[in-house]
Amino acid sequence: MAKKFTLEEFLELLKKYNVEELEGVEIEGDLEIEFEEGAGIDLTALTAAYTLLSEFGNFLYHSNMALSYLQRLSAMLGIPTPFAMPAMPPAPAVPEVAPPIPEVKIPEKLVEAKFEPYKMEYPGTIEEVTLGATKSEGGTRGYTVTVGGEKSLPFYIFDAKQEYLPVIAVDVFDMRIGLAKAVRMHYDDVMDDPAEWAKKAVDKFGADLVTVHLISTDPLLKDTPVNEAVKVLEDVLQAVKCPIIVGGSGNKEKDPKVLAKAAEVCEGERIMLASATLDEWEMIAEAAKKYDHVVLSWTQMDINNQKTLNKYLLKRAEVPRENIIQDTTTAALGYGLDYAYTTMERARIAGLKGDADLAFPISSGTTNAWGAREAWMTESPIEGDSDWGPRELRGPIWEIVTGLTLALAGVDLFMMMHPGACATLKEISNTLGGRIKGGVADPGEWIFMEG
Amino acid sequence: MKVKSPLEIYNYLPRTNCGECGYDTCMSFAAHIIDRSAKVLQCKPLVEDAEKNPKAKETLEKLIEITSPEIAEVIIGTGDNAVKIGGEEVLHRHELTFFNPVAFFYDVWDTMDDKDLDERCSKVVEYKKFYVGQFLTLDGIAVRCTSNDPKRYREVAKKVAGYGKPMILVCLDAECMKAALEEVADTKPLIYAATEGNWKDFLKLALDYKVPVTIRAKDLNVLKSIAKTFKEAGVEEIVLDPVTEPLGEGLQGTYERVIQLRRTAILAEDKDVAYPIMITPIAAWLMDADDVTKAYWETVIGSTFIVKYGDIMIFRSLEPYSVMPLVLLNYNIYTDPRTPVQVEAGLKEINNPTSDSPVFITTNFALTYYTVESDLTSGGISCWLLVLDTEGLGVEVSVAGGAFTSGKVKDLIEETGIADKVNHKYLVIPGLAARLAGAIEDDTGWNVLVGPVDSGRIKGWLEKNWPPKPKEE
Numbered sequence: 042m043a044k045k046f047t048l049e050e051f052l053e054l055l056k057k058y059n060v061e062e063l064e065g066v067e068i069e070g071d072l073e074i075e076f077e078e079g080a081g082i083d084l085t086a087l088t089a090a091y092t093l094l095s096e097f098g099n100f101l102y103h104s105n106m107a108l109s110y111l112q113r114l115s116a117m118l119g120i121p122t123p124f125a126m127p128a129m130p131p132a133p134a135v136p137e138v139a140p141p142i143p144e145v146k147i148p149e150k151l152v153e154a155k156f157e158p159y160k161m162e163y164p165g166t167i168e169e170v171t172l173g174a175t176k177s178e179g180g181t182r183g184y185t186v187t188v189g190g191e192k193s194l195p196f197y198i199f200d201a202k203q204e205y206l207p208v209i210a211v212d213v214f215d216m217r218i219g220l221a222k223a224v225r226m227h228y229d230d231v232m233d234d235p236a237e238w239a240k241k242a243v244d245k246f247g248a249d250l251v252t253v254h255l256i257s258t259d260p261l262l263k264d265t266p267v268n269e270a271v272k273v274l275e276d277v278l279q280a281v282k283c284p285i286i287v288g289g290s291g292n293k294e295k296d297p298k299v300l301a302k303a304a305e306v307c308e309g310e311r312i313m314l315a316s317a318t319l320d321e322w323e324m325i326a327e328a329a330k331k332y333d334h335v336v337l338s339w340t341q342m343d344i345n346n347q348k349t350l351n352k353y354l355l356k357r358a359e360v361p362r363e364n365i366i367q368d369t370t371t372a373a374l375g376y377g378l379d380y381a382y383t384t385m386e387r388a389r390i391a392g393l394k395g396d397a398d399l400a401f402p403i404s405s406g407t408t409n410a411w412g413a414r415e416a417w418m419t420e421s422p423i424e425g426d427s428d429w430g431p432r433e434l435r436g437p438i439w440e441i442v443t444g445l446t447l448a449l450a451g452v453d454l455f456m457m458m459h460p461g462a463c464a465t466l467k468e469i470s471n472t473l474g475g476r477i478k479g480g481v482a483d484p485g486e487w488i489f490m491e492g
Numbered sequence: 493m494k495v496k497s498p499l500e501i502y503n504y505l506p507r508t509n510c511g512e513c514g515y516d517t518c519m520s521f522a523a524h525i526i527d528r529s530a531k532v533l534q535c536k537p538l539v540e541d542a543e544k545n546p547k548a549k550e551t552l553e554k555l556i557e558i559t560s561p562e563i564a565e566v567i568i569g570t571g572d573n574a575v576k577i578g579g580e581e582v583l584h585r586h587e588l589t590f591f592n593p594v595a596f597f598y599d600v601w602d603t604m605d606d607k608d609l610d611e612r613c614s615k616v617v618e619y620k621k622f623y624v625g626q627f628l629t630l631d632g633i634a635v636r637c638t639s640n641d642p643k644r645y646r647e648v649a650k651k652v653a654g655y656g657k658p659m660i661l662v663c664l665d666a667e668c669m670k671a672a673l674e675e676v677a678d679t680k681p682l683i684y685a686a687t688e689g690n691w692k693d694f695l696k697l698a699l700d701y702k703v704p705v706t707i708r709a710k711d712l713n714v715l716k717s718i719a720k721t722f723k724e725a726g727v728e729e730i731v732l733d734p735v736t737e738p739l740g741e742g743l744q745g746t747y748e749r750v751i752q753l754r755r756t757a758i759l760a761e762d763k764d765v766a767y768p769i770m771i772t773p774i775a776a777w778l779m780d781a782d783d784v785t786k787a788y789w790e791t792v793i794g795s796t797f798i799v800k801y802g803d804i805m806i807f808r809s810l811e812p813y814s815v816m817p818l819v820l821l822n823y824n825i826y827t828d829p830r831t832p833v834q835v836e837a838g839l840k841e842i843n844n845p846t847s848d849s850p851v852f853i854t855t856n857f858a859l860t861y862y863t864v865e866s867d868l869t870s871g872g873i874s875c876w877l878l879v880l881d882t883e884g885l886g887v888e889v890s891v892a893g894g895a896f897t898s899g900k901v902k903d904l905i906e907e908t909g910i911a912d913k914v915n916h917k918y919l920v921i922p923g924l925a926a927r928l929a930g931a932i933e934d935d936t937g938w939n940v941l942v943g944p945v946d947s948g949r950i951k952g953w954l955e956k957n958w959p960p961k962p963k964e965e
Contacts, residue, residue, distance in 0.1 A: 114785045146699060147692055152721045156712035158752040159760040199748045341889055374817055375623065376859060377886060379824040382799075383586045390584065414863075414948055415816055422948035423622040424870040430812030438788060442795045442817040446825075449799045469792050472743050480742025481778045484735055485708075487808075488662055490777070491603050491638045 117227070117246075117461030118437055161200055163393035167191040167453075168362050168401050169205070172250060172313055172335055173284025179309040183282025186249050188366070188453035189402035193393065195451050196473035206474040207448055209455045209463050210250040210286055211242035212408055215265075215273045216257040221417040223436040224458045235273050236280035243281045246460035247467065252286040252315065253277050258299050259290035267298050271306045278310065286337075286456070288315040297324035304328035313337055313366060315404075319350050326358035336360055337404055339368040342377075342384045344391070348398045355398070362397075366454065368404040373413040374443045381405075382450045389451030402453035407466075410443035411436060411458070437461045445469055493581065494558045498522035504555040505535060512536045525559055528581075528591065532556050561591070562758050564767050566704050566729040568595065568632065568682045568804075569658025575631045577731070577803040578768030583758055586829055593826040594797075595804045596818065597660050599774055601636040602648035609648065613655045615810050621819055624833070625862040628819045630657075634684070634806045635672070637663035642671035650675045660684050660706075660806065666693030677701040682804075684708070684770075685733055691718050695725055704729035706770050712749060720764045731804060733770035738793060739779055747796065754801040768803035777808050787814045794818050798825055833858040837881035839908035840865065843874040847915040850875045850958050852943065852950075853901065854922060855882040855890055864947040871951040876913065880904055887924040898931035905936055918960050922947075 169190040174180025186208050193200035217232045227246075231238040235253060242248040257263040258270045277285060287303040289296030300314045301324055309332075316339035317325040329336045338354055340346040347369050354360045369388055372381040385403055392400030410416060416439035421429045429435060440462035444455050448470055457463050471477050495501055501522040508518070513534040515521040524530035532555050533539055541548035565579040575595045582588045598616045600609055613633055620627040635652050637645045645663065649672035652659060659681040663669045669683060685708035686694035698705040705727060709715040712734065719730055734749035750769055757766035776790035787809035794805055798821050807814070827833065837856045842865065854864045856879050868875060880900060882890035890896035905911065905919075919938045921929060923945035933940045941960060944953045 114788060115782050118784060146725060147696055148721060148725060151691065151714075151717045152724060154713065154717040154720045154764060156716045156752075156765065157756070157760070157762075158712075159756040159762075161755065161759075196744075196747060197751065198744070199752070341893060375820040375824065378821070379585075379827050379829065382825070383829055386584060387586055414946055415820075418946075418948060421622075422867050422870070425620065425627065426622050427619045428812055429816065434784065434811070434813040435816065438791055438813050438817050441788070441792065442821055445792060445795050446799055446821060449796065465788060465792060469796070472740060473747055473796070475741065475744050477740045477744075479740040480737050481739055481775070484737040484742060484775050484778065486778050487772065487774045488636060488664065489638055491601065 114461050114464055117459075117464060118223075118434060158199075161193065161197075163193060163395075165393045165395040165397070165400050167389070167392055168365070170335055170363055170366055170402050172286070172311055174309055174311040178311075180311060181278065182284050182310060184284075185311070186284050191389075191393070191451070191453075194389070195449055196470075196475075198475045203474055205453070206476065207453050207455060207466075207470045208249040209247075209457055209467060210252045211239075211246060211248035211463065212254060212456055212458050213238045213242060213251050213277070214254045214256055215270065216263060218256065220458070221411045221432075221436055223417075223433045224411065227460050228458075236276035239277045239285075240280045243283050246463055248283065248463065250284050250286060250454075251277065251281060252288055252456050254288040254290070255299055255303070256288075256290040258295055259292050260295065261292075262290065267295075267302045270299060271302045274303055274306055278307070284311065284313075286313040286315055293320055297321050300325050301328035304332045304334050307334070308332045311335060315339070316368065317350065317354060319346060319353075322350060322353055323358065326354050326360050329364060330358065330360055333364070335364045335366060337366050337368055338401070339370070341370045342372070342380050344369065344384055344387050344399070347384075347388060348396075351398045351401065362401075365401050366404050367399070367401045368406065371405045371407055371409045371443065371447060373410045373416070374439055374446070375415060376413050378443060378446060382446055385447055385450035385452065403447075403451050404454040405444065405447050405452040405456065407440060407444040407447070407455045407457045407462075410440040413439055415439060437465075441465045448473075493526075493528075493561060495526070498526050501525050501555070501559065504538075504551055506537045506541075508537070510537060528561075532559055562761075562766060563754075563803075564730070565592070566682075566731055566768050568660070568680060568704060570678075570680050573632075573656055573658060574680070575658050580754075580801075580803075581758075583755060585825065589828040589830060590826045592803070593822045594802050595631040595658075596822070597632045597634040597658075597804065597806045598630065598810060599634045599636055599662070599806055599808055600648075600652060601638040602641075602645050603638045604648075606651075609651065612810070613652060613657075617655050617657060619810075619815060621816055622866060623820060623823060623862075624858055625866075628823060630815070630819070632658035632660065634660040634662050637661075637665065637668045637672075640665065640668065642668045645669075646671040646675045649681075653679050658682075660804075662806070664690055666690055666697065669694070669697055673697060673701045673703065677703055680704070682706060682731060686718060686722070688714050688718070691721070695722055695727065698722065698727050699725065704731060706731040706733050708733040708735060708770075710735040710745075710749070712753065712765075715753075716762075716764050719767065723764070730767045731770050732765065732767045733772070736772040736775045736793065736797075738773075738775040738789065743793070747800070750797060750801050769797075769801055771797040771802035771805045773797075774806050774808045787811055790814060791818060795821055798822050834884040835861045835879065837879045837904070839910060840877040840879060842868045842877055843872060845874045845876050845913075847913065848959070849914065850920055850954065851878065851910060851914060851918065852876070852920045853878040853880060853904075854947075855880055855885060855887055855896060857882060857884050857886045857890075860886045867947040867950060873951060873954065876910060878904055878908060878910065878919075887922045891925050891928060896925060896928065898928055898935040901928075901932050902935045905938070916960075 167189045171185050171187045173182035173185040175182055187205050190204050213235050215235050231241050239251045242251050255270045257265040289299045313335040314325055314329050316337040318339050338350050340350050369384040372378050388399045416436040437459045440459050444466045502519055505518040513521045538552055542552040561579040561581055563578045563580040567574050567576050576592050577595050579591045600612050616630050616633055619630045633652050635649055645668045653676045661672050661681050662684045682704045685706040687708050707718045737743055737746050753765050756762045773790045773793040776793055777786050790809050791814045834856050835858050854860055882895040885895050917938045920941045920943040923943055926942045929940045929942055
């Protein structure tokens, strides 16, 4: 299984191979790694580390994406970048405090006290699930993505290390569909070509994975035959190097057949099949097992149903534990997010407390946020509401806040759409997960700032 | 609260079942104290007894102590507009519920000109967002002292007080703070903030003017130390600010401090830190970026700590795209998970319908119902609205999960006698229930029209589809 490295770990490793400097090695924008002829590097040592180098390229690529996420946010929101703000004037010096007038009731000194944080340890660990397979693992993906492995609540890195932070899968559909304007503007040029759509999601918007929804198979839409529909997957696998997720149309009769066929044509790639439900789990679980894919276990905001379905997959279908991710359903901010949050939080806490049937990574269909009228309607239909402002700015934040709330409940994998929302969610996950260094010099400056 | 069973409370009560508290029995009263829907002081005999008898007074005080919330409550402001923060019992809402939603304060500063000041204050006062049958509003105004001039600060504090909203006075200088308090202390503002540098002066101010006080320190030992000192000196209402750092490892550190404070207060019962927590998402405005990015990031910080233990916050952005998600998230997270959010099923009349009016159907999930009802009402649409008991589920989920079925629609039509009130047999179903159209027609004998997916579009839809064109047989 491929491992992700931090920069420090990688440099440590190079030292082990007596590589002091990366002289003569160029890492170009397109992530090709080239060695200059006659470069003074012991290539034998480097060969051993070659796979690590490509991992490093991948790491560098993703960390660069992260660095620029916020910088690119306003462009992604489709608004012209405002003029650069003038630098903040230096804070006025804190005025000198007048010496206190002695008074009987004011103590001379502070009472000494030591804050002793409550220590918390959970007996359980969330399962680690890896999506995708590289060449050495029998697939063709450029890298793999691992989720799960938590030993405490989300981003409680002071309790326990959180090795894997949430990842983002951008939704791709196999036919043109209706999307909110703020989302459509980013995909309009690729909506007739799923492979190009996937490529744009990865190359331009920094998606960790893509989800290909084969919705054209719906008898009420195009009713694309199963054998024909899955061809799209081959195109997408060609176009991108990331692991992929495959979804159906929501048609109970056809989805199992579509997903079973998808499992077959993607043999070796460790895709995720989305989704097995309490109605239709057997055929999907069988296919996943036969071709070694991951199954998404999906129920509707009921922790008992989630437990039941997970048990069916584990005990009846005998799907290996490391091949299951669960989804207890995402409701949009303002439209049942509290239920979605609490169901996920309960599932995560149960898993950490030792309920093995619920100790799986959690996936969220965060794109559901766009169903909220506040995300897409031009103005409020309610008389008396304060102005809703431009919807181009409301929609993305709706997706961000929906996702962030659920990240705090324990979501490991987000299925999303708006590039600005993806970028912001990634930034806050990486920040709370302790992967972003630095901060502001004086966090108290807002107290004095003029304007 | 310390006690978990009504029996533990019952032993302190008169056990006469006099009913003066509003409950039939002392046991029932005790049960309501446990779930925090009743207060000890509602027991009149106990209170009267305590006034006369020192021993009874001791009992009452003991009872108040063991039934007080884990996290202290603090009230800012006076009268109808006062806002209560803190009072939490649990770390996760499903363990009981969260009680007092986060109080939202928006900043103004005393070097603003009067016109801008008025504009900003008015925006805060006037903001409203309709949600689940009511308008959500903002809580108050945080007045920052940027002039360093006691006279000016006092003047602006007075002006802002005139808007009637609770205030936070943001100023680290005791002299300026004193000037403002002389003017507005009777409106019970929260003062911000006592620090390691100014704590003596601020302790005196909090005691002299009897106002709640925020303590600000990044070092949690210092924070606890000042809180303990203030408490022992007689300050009743304390808010803790472990310093919000807006970016990078600073923000990670903030997340850690906030969680450690609340977790230690509740699980280790450390009463010295069992106070409401102040978060200042406004610190996002210190980052180097354009205004939209700053406002987005401020919203992100606010959201994080609405979910995780913030009790009161100071914001900058009044843009609708910042405010709306925050007020809804706050409402959602603080919704009591113990009571399903449902309305009564049956037939509702909207805008005096006649026998020609259309008949709509929706679910009894409160959010769905109020959304549909308010769209119909404010759209001036006269109609009949059938409310189906879907056990509090929305349309999409109840159709998928079998709580919205043609059989139940048939029963509802019969129970409400809607057929006798209208001169047609057309039922408009939600767009999200389209797949039930055929089954409903078969079971009820009514003609089904599939309405829009969002009830906000009913008005436009009616213009095209009502009155219905008769079906060709």
